[in-house]
Amino acid sequence: MAAAVRLLREQCLFTAEQLREVLGTCPAVLLEEPRRLHHHFQYAYFRMGVQQKEMVRARLFRTPFAELRNRHIFLERRGLYQTPHKGQTQSSNPKLRDILHLAEKDFLASLAHATPEEYEVFKKLLAREEEEEKEEEEDRDALYTEEDEDFENEGSKTAWE
Template identity: 55%
Template sequence: MGVKQAEMVKSKLFRFTLNEVRSRHCFLERRGLYQTPDKKGQTLIVNPKLNSILTVDQDTFLAQVAKASAEEYDVFQRLMAREWQAEEHQENFEAVSDDDEEEKDEENEGKKAYMRRKKK
């Protein structure tokens, strides 16, 4: 998000779940209302303050910050939930594939070592 640590503490960021923060941040980002600052902390647009993103109720957030309807936000949340599940599934699949490859490598190494010992 490109937010400084002091602003995170003032806005009580850590009282919110990761899904709430991700959902609101991604919603604004995909609507073009939030831009992650570059390494120098500069953006082409003026980003809303973290307080106005997190500490306000959903109706205020949608009306004043996101300028969207509740229906749009609901649809977005459902799509994001699917997207996050797909990412998790892909990560789990890759982790299992990596483990299988490591096990096969270990088995082959063990067989090679056994064969070497046997030949001697």
């Protein structure tokens, strides 16, 4: 629990008041693995351009990361969400609390302007993309491991041999 609090305070830079609000409204963050909690924060901060104040207001940590990511990427790919450039705010983007807390049918109707079928297909395609990326990463890791083993075997000979 102390690790989660320290992470939110020191690495995510929530103020004491914001931290109190997060803990009061989303006490489950105390049980969250710090690495996952930090990833959740970083995604909202860097990828979506959302500041801590808005995260607290929207109760970011109540929404599972997968749902946040699905909805954000769906809006982004439909051209309805743009990541602000460093130092800029993007006022035309939907509010985080609307992205997170609208019921799925309302999210689709009012923000995404899409049908439930389109969103279901999107989620399946996104899951497939993630699986393919994971497989490619595993293949790359295996290739590097094989190359390391080959190098180590060749490297056992001295330069004079």
